[in-house]
Amino acid sequence: MEYGHEVREYTQVYEEMTERVPVQFIGKDFYRFFPFARNNQNALYRFYHRTMDIVLSCIGLALGILLLPLVLLGNLLGNRGPLLYKQERVGINRTGFYIYKFRSMVTNAEEGGAQFAKKNDVRITKFGRFLRRSRIDEFPQFINILKGDMSIIGPRPERPIFVKELSKKIPFYDTRHVIKPGLTGWAQVKAKYGETDDDHLRKLQYDLFYIKKRSVFLDIRIIVKTLSTVLFFKGQ
Template identity: 65%
Template sequence: MSSKKIHFEISERKVLLRLIDVFAVFAALYFLTVTFKFHYFSFKESSLGSILFLGLYINLFGTIFEMYNLQVASNQFQIVKSTILTTCMTVFCYLLTPVFTPILPSNRLQIIYFFFAILLSLFAWRFFYLHFLASHRFVKRVVFVCSRDTIAQLALELGKADPHYEIAGFVSSESLVVENKNTDGFQEINFAELEFFVKKHSVAEVVIALKGTKPIAPDVYQQLLNLLEKGVVIREYMQVYEHATQRLPILYAEKDFYRLFPFSRSNHNRLYLIVMRGFEILFSVLGLLFGCLLLPIVCIGNAISNKGPLFYTQERVGKNGIPFRIYKFRSMITNAEQHGAVFAKANDVRITPFGKFLRRSRIDEFPQFINVLKGDMAVIGPRPERPVFVDAISQKMPFYQIRHIIKPGLTGWAQVNYSYGESIEDSMVKLQYDLYYIKHRSVFLDVNIIIKTLSTVLFYRGQ
């Protein structure tokens, strides 16, 4: 019998990273205080506020610099970059808030000790995580209950979502007769042997993946009940996919989409909507004031390399499908669409040199705060698209227009997780993210999006 492998869920891995980041730093600082003459940071009861603020700064800047993005946490180069940036900003802000943190030490060498204690402890823990906890040895074995013609695609999508899943085999939901022991490279399991197979191969989870309302064969259903009674985790594929990717599997759901995806009550929660509207007005006023400070730079840049109108407006589709005019700083040549509307793409030749700077820094979007003040847009929501693109995409995705049940936004769950769409296929992926936001819309998710947006701006990743 194979030994049982260790597996951490995605959410558990992120919590683990956050907790041990703070613990590793505290352990290093404690070692400094008892081993050397280090007095800047103290673990006395009177220093509880300073301790809490350090943990807060580590988690805040770790989030901004993507320390808790599992792909970043599994890449050696990204670990080095994110750890250095997080340490620098943590130490910088900690030193600048002496009301909540210790007074600056007279011996500036103490600050250097403080900096390297944080940096080296984070490095040590993150490289331990990379080589042990992020290893493919820590996988979750699962068995699918699905039709034979879908196992390959389902396994492919789940593997993309979380490579730590290992497909041990599948049980056909259509027939009790095993026609082929190997289907598309996956072992087909006889339903009568399912319980034995789960025990023998240390299967952690059974995933049911049935499209539409197709019933499970009664004998297979009874086997699943037996496994459930014995403590085996049984989950539905859409639940697994949504948890792993943080987007909705709309292609898998097909015509059952409306039945299977209840949307967030926040979409109709008056208190939430009033609070968010107040935040949007305040944020927009501050954004426009800051945009006014940037206006001379934009004017000079536009005059040098982007001659033509400073602003441009364009029709976009808003809430409930109502069109509105969007405002932006112009970043493309003046006759960018003389041959018709096309999707913006990476390295688009229509974007001027200064326009690239405006887009990557997101400065081109500052005039959209006018749209937010007018009520056409929100700060957070799906990206507003042009009517011509909405019509084209809706022909291929009949439920695409569901994204219009809320206001479009300056930033959103799709924008911070995926690049600008260059095709209908890209729009499909972005739609999955947009609908995830609409389903789970909350203050917590909104704050998460704002932090990720700050990360995009600081890393100069706009397009």
């Protein structure tokens, strides 16, 4: 307080207005400024989170089984190739695991080397675009969640080669690996595809906000926004 008025750092104001952590402006004070959410160590919250993961994954897999005939037919006519694909991703504490998805791209999508998906990516098939917009392509990841590799909510798991590149460019990028990656998350519902370094910085800011502020209320906000994306075909 100064002269009867509350004085706050600009980083706090930025965070409250944007719901992002301005990691690029914090520098050496990062760990003082970034007290990890108590819920990261709260046994009751962690129990709730794991229970939510199991319940929603079972519901998601049951729904996925009902949709499987449609996916099989669409893959046969529109994708013409393997139904599933797996890919190595980076999880909690930088441990590697394989993620499962319904294939939405052409079979030779990475002949020229690994590259980020982008808006209007020409490698995505017509049926694959439907899978992505409806988020049906993500349904096999409920298996990853039941196995404990992922959670329903958390930072999006990236590929090792991209994590290595982004860790060199973006300060404190590895902090996103202190919790399990998620099928959906604050960055996923708030930010667009990561096509540039600035896009990935913005996504990290959202991820750190979630890690810092994670709570039942914030989880509910994310789930509601995700359901809205699915129901109104807003997926990318």
